[in-house]
Amino acid sequence: MILAGDIGATKTLLAIYNSSTMQPLVQYSYSSTAYAHFDELLQTFLHKVNKPHIAAMCLGVAGPVLAGSCQTLNLPWTLHVNKLQQQTHCMRVQLLNDLEAMGHGIQHLSPTDYDCLTPELPAQQGNIALLAAGTGLGEAFLYWDGSQHHVIATEGGHTDFAPQTELEIELLRFLQRQYQHVSYERLLSGVGLFQIYQFLCEYDKQAEEPEITRQLQTVPDPSALISQFAMTRHSVLCTRALDIFMQIYGAEAGNMALKVLSYGGVYLGGGIAPKILTALQTSYFLQAFRAKGRYQVINAKIPVYVILNQQIGLLGAAWYAKTHL
Template identity: 40%
Template sequence: MYLAGDIGGTKTILALFDQATGPHHPVFEQTFASARYPDLETMIAEFREQHPVPIEGAAFGVAGPVVSGRASITNLSWTIDAARLSTVLNGAPVRLLNDLEAIAQSVPILEPADLETLTAGQAIAGGAIGVIAPGTGLGEAFLTWDGVRYRPHPSEGGHTTFAPRNQVEKDLLDYLHQRYNHVSYERVCSGIGIPNLYAFVRDRLLQRETPAVAEQLAAASDPTPVIVQAGMATEQMCLVCRTTLELFVDILAAEAGNLALKVLATGGVYIGGGLPPRMLPLIKRERFLQVFRDKGRFSELLSQVPIHVILEPKAGLLGAAAAAMS
């Protein structure tokens, strides 16, 4: 049996996997409210009281950078140490992965039902693979072939400087420079970035707001779900919200194309995170491919790159399980 976890600031999922059934089929799975526990060791101890089986290995995807087997969790006071967790698990090897690295780890074992293919392209065997995932923040990772299997590599590409493509995006950059010294892609292509786009569309483009949506936003602790729901509504759609999401999708397409060039992703680009499946009708438009490929002399190269949206909501847990088994 192998233990895998998807560790977040709000919730943590722990699950046991059997080598025989593989990472797609957890034997036991449980979700915990992270803030109720002083550390991961206490949570694991409670989980193992209910499932007291020997553990051969463990891996955890964590929402934060991993350095020398240690990680601090964003929005949580935990420090996770792989060596300490190994002691708790009676010496079983433990691996910590950045959350995007965990999603990347899942890519080679995703099944057709886990994906929405935007374009099949012409994947090159052993070619690098790019992974971009707008969730609360914007994560980016990539995989390279070592001659036997794909190996994931984390990055902090979501914090690179936002590069506008047209006059509207230039105006957006000017608008956000009034708030931030550095405008990264995460500021405009993530859950925390969507309210920035909404404010820009409201203040600079349409100069109006839907009263009912404005009332909901004023009462919401997190405005992003309100904006996404109102922008994707088929009835009584909010024009400011819809324009916000269309701008978001354009920026996502452009940065996915940037990532494809940076890592020469001839094996494909995979779009993960919680937001893209909720905007799938916009992402499936031909415009997404046009913006993705709009790279001048390299447009033809990008026209051959396969692009997939990851629909599996627990890809990070699946990837952690695959890492534990390997």
Template identity: 40%
Template sequence: MMILAGDIGGTRSRLALFVAGEPAARFEQTLPSRDYAGFAAMLSSFLELAGRHDHGRIEVAAFGIAGPVQGEGDAARVQATNLPWTLEAATIGQALGGARVRLINDLIAVGLGALASPLDRRVNLNPEATPATGHAAVIAPGTGLGEALFFHDGDRHHPMPSEGGHCDFGPNDEREAALLSYLRGRFGGHVSYERILSGDGFSSLYAFARHAELGRPTPGADGQLSAASDPNALVTQWANRGEDECAVIACRLFARILGAEAGNLALKSLPTGGVFIAGAIVGHIMPFVREQALEAFLDKGRFATMLGRLPLWVVADGNLGLAGARRLAEQEMDSTRVER
């Protein structure tokens, strides 16, 4: 059976055709999302390109997209968060000649991709943990902060979406308390974990480090940041090269707070199958994650021993959204075979 999987982003979208049992895509394209008036136009363009290769009829399709999914199955629809698009499973299915279509939130797609990732694509931050099968938790910094739980029924994982990234940030020491006070002033009140553990969080943490005079910035920092197309990426580059003390402090804070929130998520869900820190961002600050995250994850007082038994995985892969969409499509394909 031919499968279509998609990772729909505000800037770029990746679409790929797979055949069940084959590891590599038969055909794949990355398309600029904002060049299309809607998803239907993008899909039509992709299908035209794919048709030149005569891949056959698509039986099942699944797409991960940023936005809340309303309804289930063929009745599912998503209003995209970062695009003026609305995706409807039934309409997409008709465009695909009657294919079964599933829509999922992009974080759920990332989580499914992380859970299916091979061991050689993961980093284990907690070598003393006891690997086991069971419920899992995923935390993924990106444009925002995604958090989700995955219930295990003894056979497969079922996603349980959340908006946990918007929970109140809780400081764990005097520096983090000062950070909270600074961010409350910066954002006019409520400070969520997403304000810190996201792409823009690096700029906020860097600004705090400079405001609190925690280190020396690199010469000409203001001009470089103003000229940069992505100031957040510049902060991480400075930190990795050790060129800017404030950037180093910002990345240490990011990694430590990420580990602490991963521990909070673990306490709330008891994921014996492990906690997964997922997405491309953590790969850019991996030395700091290795240095800071586990200690903060375990810093839970009387429950440190219990958390010490849980695997803490890092899957720093920018392809997880597409891999997760493919996994969902394959699950739907299996269900279709059972029904037949």
């Protein structure tokens, strides 16, 4: 049996897979913040599934993995391969960056697991770029060697935000008053969408509808509500915030496409893209994706996909355990 996991700042998925059929036998979702340490969560899971014999274990973790260890960026957790080996009595254990796990999952998606934003472009072989906006922004790419893909993890979501318009320059200045370093993750994340909205409230000096303001102040995730109000056109400010979010997302996806020449496609993962799919299908995202001056002729040939399967990280971790461990 294979133990696979997808560890995020918001939730953690753990599952036991049959290594022959690659079907999950049992799967549980946990609130990550409910546990002080990952080993507590893992112990809870192992007790619930009656401590099965585990032949291989792979966990995708939101953070950089170095020498078999990972200090998660948005949780007070540190994971070590040797400690996991002791806890599970399994010697074949691997930690992957969460986007690296997603990259392995891309290769096992079915056609119903994603939506193509560029149906006019045929699928091609080549490098693949992967971006996932959710609690944070993850980035990875898949190198094509002529016969297979090799997944390479990055921390590209933490690179410097590069504004492209006068309005985005003012947005950068707004964020610089709050943060020492303004990365793409500050904007292309759940918190980022809310910060774009807050910036517009200050910049436009336009009053929001009182009922919308009240709802945004009382919900635990105002960004989700902003996107809902934007797509239903219930709020001018929410609509503008989502438009700016899509333009920045498109620009950074286009940057990634050029950096790795991802003729095999750009894939958008994470929890945000499927929720704003109808908005992504409009022109804002693709216009920014292709607006690369002389090199727009390259990005105009690159297909873009939205991953709909929210368990791609778990799927990728399971397949990595089967094929590499």
